[in-house]
Amino acid sequence: MSSGSDDLKDLYQEVVLEHSKRPRNFRVVEGANREAAGHNPLCGDQLSVTLKMEGDIIRDIGFQGQGCAISRASASLMTGAVKDKSKAEAEALFELVHKLVTEGPESVDVEALGKMAVLSGVSEFPARVKCASLAWHTMRAALEGRDEAVSTE
Amino acid sequence: MSAFDVQRVREDFPILRQEVRGRPLVYLDSAATAQKPQAVIDAIVRFYQHDNANVHRGVHVLSERATEAYEGARETVREFINARDAREIVFVRGTTEAINLVAQTYGRKNVGPGDEVLITHMEHHANIVPWRMLCEQTGATLRVIPVDDRGELVLDAVDALLTEKTRLLAVTHVSNALGTVNPVKELTRKAHAKGIPVLVDGAQSVTHFPVDVRELGCDFYAFSGHKMFGPTGIGVLYGRLERLESMPPYQGGGDMILSVTMEKITYNRVPHRFEAGTPNLEGAVGLAAAIRYLRSLGMDAIAEHDRALMAYGTQALESVPGLRLVGTAREKVGVLSFVLEDIHPHDVGTILDREGICIRTGHHCAQPVMQHFKVPATARASLALYNTREDVDALVRGLHKVREVFG
Numbered sequence: 001m002s003s004g005s006d007d008l009k010d011l012y013q014e015v016v017l018e019h020s021k022r023p024r025n026f027r028v029v030e031g032a033n034r035e036a037a038g039h040n041p042l043c044g045d046q047l048s049v050t051l052k053m054e055g056d057i058i059r060d061i062g063f064q065g066q067g068c069a070i071s072r073a074s075a076s077l078m079t080g081a082v083k084d085k086s087k088a089e090a091e092a093l094f095e096l097v098h099k100l101v102t103e104g105p106e107s108v109d110v111e112a113l114g115k116m117a118v119l120s121g122v123s124e125f126p127a128r129v130k131c132a133s134l135a136w137h138t139m140r141a142a143l144e145g146r147d148e149a150v151s152t153e
Numbered sequence: 154m155s156a157f158d159v160q161r162v163r164e165d166f167p168i169l170r171q172e173v174r175g176r177p178l179v180y181l182d183s184a185a186t187a188q189k190p191q192a193v194i195d196a197i198v199r200f201y202q203h204d205n206a207n208v209h210r211g212v213h214v215l216s217e218r219a220t221e222a223y224e225g226a227r228e229t230v231r232e233f234i235n236a237r238d239a240r241e242i243v244f245v246r247g248t249t250e251a252i253n254l255v256a257q258t259y260g261r262k263n264v265g266p267g268d269e270v271l272i273t274h275m276e277h278h279a280n281i282v283p284w285r286m287l288c289e290q291t292g293a294t295l296r297v298i299p300v301d302d303r304g305e306l307v308l309d310a311v312d313a314l315l316t317e318k319t320r321l322l323a324v325t326h327v328s329n330a331l332g333t334v335n336p337v338k339e340l341t342r343k344a345h346a347k348g349i350p351v352l353v354d355g356a357q358s359v360t361h362f363p364v365d366v367r368e369l370g371c372d373f374y375a376f377s378g379h380k381m382f383g384p385t386g387i388g389v390l391y392g393r394l395e396r397l398e399s400m401p402p403y404q405g406g407g408d409m410i411l412s413v414t415m416e417k418i419t420y421n422r423v424p425h426r427f428e429a430g431t432p433n434l435e436g437a438v439g440l441a442a443a444i445r446y447l448r449s450l451g452m453d454a455i456a457e458h459d460r461a462l463m464a465y466g467t468q469a470l471e472s473v474p475g476l477r478l479v480g481t482a483r484e485k486v487g488v489l490s491f492v493l494e495d496i497h498p499h500d501v502g503t504i505l506d507r508e509g510i511c512i513r514t515g516h517h518c519a520q521p522v523m524q525h526f527k528v529p530a531t532a533r534a535s536l537a538l539y540n541t542r543e544d545v546d547a548l549v550r551g552l553h554k555v556r557e558v559f560g
Contacts, residue, residue, distance in 0.1 A: 008507050012500075012558050043499050044516040044529040066529050068497035069559075125503060 010121030011128070012069065015077075020069035025079035027062040038138030038150035040130055045071055049138045056086045061139070068131050070122060075135030077116055087143050094136045101132045157454040163539050165190040165446070176509030179547045184329050184357055184488055184535030185513050186379045189443075193383055196442035197435045207431055209408060223434055226441035227424070233444045234374065235365040236391055243397070243424040244432055247388035248356040249279040251375035252323070254390055254427060255352055256283035258400040259373075260321065266292030269318040271349075273335070274300040275328040277519040280354045284323060293320070300525055304331040304480035311340065315347050322351045326358035330519040330531065331480025332463075332488030334358070341370045350396065356380055360537065361459050361486045363452040372396050378436060382537075383443035387436025390427070397423040404429040455538050459486055462536050466545045470534075473552045479531045490517075490531040493552065496559050498532040504558055505532075505551040512548070 032050035039046045047065035051058055061083055063075045078097075082090040097116050099108045104123035122132045134150075141150045163169050166188045171178050180188060200222060206215035208223045224239070231239045245251045260283075264270060270284045274297050288295045296314055299307045306324075315322065322344045327334050341351045352373035358364060360381045366374050373396070378387035392400075402409055402420050406429035411419040420426050447455065466489050470476055475494035493501055502514035513533045516523045523529060534548055 008504060008558060011503070017559065042515060044520060044523060045499075046529070068499035070500070128499070128503060131499060 007121065007124045011125055013118045013121065015115065015118040016069060016073040016121075019073035019076040023063075023072050023076035025062045025076065025083075026064060028064060029060045029062040032060070032062075034142040034145060036138050036142035036146060036150060038134050038141070040067075040071070040134050041151060042130060043068070045131070045134065047071065047075060047134055047138055049075075049135065049142050051139070051142050053087075053143075056088075058082050058085055058087070058090060058143075063135060063138075067134070068128075070119075070128050070131040071134050074119060074132045077118070078135050078139060081114060081116055082139065090143065091140065094140055097136060098133060101129050157450065157458045157538075159458065159539065159541050162450065163541075165192065166539050167191055167194070169539060172509065173511075174507055174509045179508075179510040179544045181534040181536065181540065181544060181548060182511045182513050183360075183537035183540075184380070184517075184533065186385070187360065187382045187537055188539065189382055189384070189439075190446050192446045193439050193442045197384065197439045200435050200438045205434070208434060209425075219434055222441075223432065223437050226437035229441040229444050230389055230391075233364075233448070234359070234389075234391055235367050237367065238394055240423050241391055241394050241397065243390040243392065243427045244437055245388050245390050245427075246386055246433070247377040247379070248354060248375045249283075249377075249388075251373075251388055251390035252280055252352065252354065253283045254403045255321075255373050255375075255392070255400075256287045258403050258427075259350075259396065260284075260287040261291070262399075262401055264288075264291045264293045264320045267318065268293040268320045269296050269316065270294075271296045271298065271314055271319050271322045273298040273306055273324050274525055275304065275306070275331060275333060275335075275519065275522045276323070276325055276354070277329050277356075277517065279356075279518070280323055280325055281521065294318075297521075298324075300522065303482050304328065304333045304522075304526075305482045306333075306335055306340075308336070308339075311343055315344055315349055317347070319344075319347070319349045322349055323354070324351070325354040325356075326364075327355075327361065327486055327488075328480065328519070328522070329357045329488065330490055330517040330522050330533070331482065332485040332490065333480060333482035334484035334486050336484075337371065338369050345370065357487060360447070360455070362456040366391050378440040378443065381440075381443055382446060384433075384436045384439035387433045387440050389440075392423075394423070397427070400427075402429075403427050406430045408432070450538065458538060459536060462540060462542070462545070463487070463489075465542050466534070466536060466548075469545050469549050470552075473549060473556075475556070476552065479526050479528060487537070488533060488535050490533045492528055492531055493555060496555060498530045500559070501532045501552070501555050504555045505548070508547070508551045508554060510548055510551045 029050040034051040037048045045067040052060040101122040105120040204218040206219045208220040350372040353371045355376040374391040379385040409429040479490045498514035
């Protein structure tokens with residue numbers, strides 16, 4: 001079993017901290033044709049995702065809102081990972097990420113996750129799983145055209 | 154030796170004698186729920202081992218003992234808050250239920266369309282939502298006393314907000330998110346001058362200083378067992394006898410009635426009228442044990458310990474670079490709420506947790522006051538009678554570690 005300090009390093013890897021400080025695609029997408037809002041009632045964090053779909057392809061995606069380092073990094077990485085992917089590919093990636101943050105890196109094909117693999121440390125912190133998955137739930141709601149607010153509860 | 158020996162007090166709390174995450178536990182989350190002294194744990198075990206039976210209805214010895222313990226607990230609570238009469242003490246599940254009870258009985262009877270209920274901007278959800286619900290049910294309007302940048306009530310606004318339309322003022326004694334101690338005696342005097350009853354939410358106050366409901370003059374006072382070193386699922390609604398007697402019943406079921414036919418129900422007297430069903434007997438027994446424990450230490454000595462530790466904690470936290478205290482009222486108790494530069498409170502909480510330090514992070518079920526301070530959440534260290542300067546020092550070391558992780 002790793003010590004508390006090692007767990008922390010796994011959670012707050014440099015890539016995570018870097019994305020949290022300078023999140024990519026932190027904007028409202030111009031000409032967006034899908035959007036959704038998500039919130040985490042546990043901590044009051046709120047986030048919105050805007051998407052520009054061309055047919056089945058996510059041509060552009062952005063997010064805005066406030067959140068902890070984990071939720072910002074996850075949202076930032078997500079926008080990079082799903083751009084130019086189809087709806088089905090984005091949803092498959094969500095499934096992988098969800099498995100990664102809930103069950104740990106041993107449970108998934110880490111190669112297939114690309115950069116998202118830096119979120120593997122979250123699995124040691126059950127209280128933070130919702131932070132890591134908020135942006136993804138919100139993105140999925142936008143893809144499905146659900147306009148009610150998404151909640152992690 | 155000082156009258157209040159915190160090291161001896163700590164020995165009374167078995168949960169504090171443990172390591173978590175490989176480090177000694179530092180528990181700074183008593184505003185969420187407080188730890189239990191051995192005396193409370195023993196009282197509950199003893200009740201189950203010797204006296205357990207249902208109350209008010211058995212003819213046998215155990216029922217007699219259980220009834221005596223339950224009604225004895227009521228008397229212990231009465232003494233603790235200096236109520237006139239044990240009938241003014243209603244056992245409920247906690248502060249939240251106490252406030253809902255008043256909203257749905259007193260409120261439904263006395264509040265109508267066009268009336269107003271006055272609360273404050275620093276209430277936690279338990280003292281907002283029941284009134285919001287009441288307003289929706291009756292067509293009344295919820296009015297709010299504003300809070301300034303220190304986290305104190307804007308008292309100048311109170312006179313204008315207490316109008317001939319106001320049917321009730323509901324105010325917290327101590328803010329769970331800011332630690333502000335409100336001048337409830339003065340507020341009650343102002344409200345009563347206009348014939349307006351006052352409910353005080355005492356969830357965060359009864360453990361920190363002596364509370365005397367007669368001196369405060371309030372009509373209702375609500376608090377929870379679990380925040381005062383007693384069990385969960387038990388709490389108290391104090392109500393002035395004439396108020397309680399004028400209120401319709403709350404929930405229906407055993408013990409709140411004198412007789413039932415299919416045509417007519419005769420309700421029991423107060424407080425039993427408000428205690429439907431089998432009450433939380435072991436909860437009442439445990440709560441009484443918690444009160445006896447607090448009295449054995451002395452509420453004045455506890456208040457002095459809290460005051461000194463708050464002063465130490467405030468100064469220690471202010472020494473942490475980038476830290477901003479949220480809530481800097483001149484009268485504060487028990488709560489140090491803060492934000493750390495642009496590091497989210499949840500990240501602060503996770504890193505402190507790995508150091509064995511338990512704090513609360515989030516909106517503390519007080520979202521309006523978070524909105525006032527324009528923060529989504531804060532990190533909150535809350536202090537209790539078993540906390541020490543060493544706990545505060547560990548917190549400060551932990552916060553330096555947070556800053557290190559975030560570079």
